[in-house]
Amino acid sequence: MELMKIESTTKQEGALAVAIKDYLKTKGWNIIVQPMPGEPNRSNILATRLHYDEGGPRILFNTHLDTVPPYIPPTTDGKFIYGRGSNDAKGQIASMIFAIQKIAENHPEYAEDIGLLLVVGEETDHVGMKEANKLNLKPEFLIVGEPTEMKFAHAQKGAVKVRFDSNGIAAHSGYPHMGDSAVHKLIDVLHDLLKHKWPSSPELGETTINVGLINGGQAVNALAEKATASIAIRNTYPAKEVLETVKKLVNKRVEIGDVGMNDPVILTKPPPPFESVPVAFNTDIPYFDYRNHLKGCFLFGAGSITNAHSMSEFISIEELEKSVDVHVDLALKLLRK
Known part of the structure; x- marks a missing residue:
């Protein structure tokens, strides 16, 4: 809800990026701020546990900072969180931040193997991911956060x-x-x-x-x-x-x-016991230049795309908390292979 209190409709992501950067720094993460050319108030954020070297961590978590307009401030009834970005995609940001923090604290031997990339402009022209390619990230696995009703997507439409x-x-x-x-x-x-x-x-x-x-x-x-x-x-x-x-x-x-x-994208089916489905929405995945070299590309998140972009957007708090554990479990399975 703190993330949702900061408006970040497309082209207005700057304040949110600063808040996340400052928060992650207090948790021991190394941060790279990547401004958009000609738009210094719009920036991607890359968080790694160690100083970033070209290629980066083995697992890269990714989702987007921007939301569609109009801005709707957050409310909650204790069971659900309502408002703009609750599931698309500030819920995903929160889930991934808690997941990488949990791995770093409980499994420090894997801390240097994980990173988080948050980009601008996913809802419009994918400019953030296009610019992020200049960081020359070469992970083994990409885990993208979008609202998929707690099921992994094994394909997305173009x-x-x-x-x-x-x-x-x-x-x-x-x-x-x-x-x-x-x-x-x-x-x-x-x-x-x-x-x-x-x-x-x-x-x-x-x-x-x-x-x-x-x-x-x-x-x-x-x-x-x-x-x-x-x-x-x-x-x-x-x-x-x-x-x-x-x-x-x-x-x-x-x-x-x-x-x-x-084009449509074929994604990686998750390991058992996770379920997978095709999805009809678009993501930044087609614009990640290294995607064809990945060992695995996963799309997953709490919440439903069917209420994203609507005036009644919401996410279940229980789902959101469970999604943290799914991210952690998947990452550990992949790292232990």
Whole structure:
């Protein structure tokens, strides 16, 4: 709840990073602060027990500092914690901090083998993880914290985000033949994308599409001169193939603007007795350059993605406490191999 009292919506993560840095230093952790280029008030945090040498610890815990807006301060009824970031992802930060501290205190022989990387910008452009690659971290195992209902994820869908720009000719709506509506063209394109039968996967299920943002026009009685829309496709097959399909369906009727994309990711199934499931949300994992060299990549956390990003976001205190033990147990199993 102390973490949640500090607003850290994307681009405003600075105060939270400072608070975590100061806290971890009091617990004996060595801290590297990595500012974002051109944004000195936004920083990644890397915590290791010893002075960091290139390559870093064998196990790297990771989650993100930023949350989606709007900021919602924390409340609790003694059983659940409510508010922004309770499960996505300040609950994960708290769980991982307690886990690494527990390992360092109870299993000091492994303290130098674990580290914690907290990054900015996961909710938007993954800029924090992209910048973190410059630290040249080369762990054997990556453990990422996201709300997975206490089950490990063995696969995650990819994401293709596209902005469309539609240009028209303004005219009086009573004389539509005198102009060309940018909104109408955009609606036609979006209709075709929404009605398209996207491929599915036995492992990941359906590829889904969402029109998240749409804007356009200048008056209700005028043909729109300009219009824009942004979509997000949760893909179950290669992102480049998805984008090619988008281009064919658009057929140059509108302009394709900014594009961000990554493929689905196959994750490591946990050792017994832990359960695993596929998930439909995106993470920073595709943007960690060393991921294909890992011995194992795990995705796990308390809380449910189904209430993350909502006005009713919450996490169970009992789950949160249990997640600490799961992180510790997994890390020790991996280190003792």
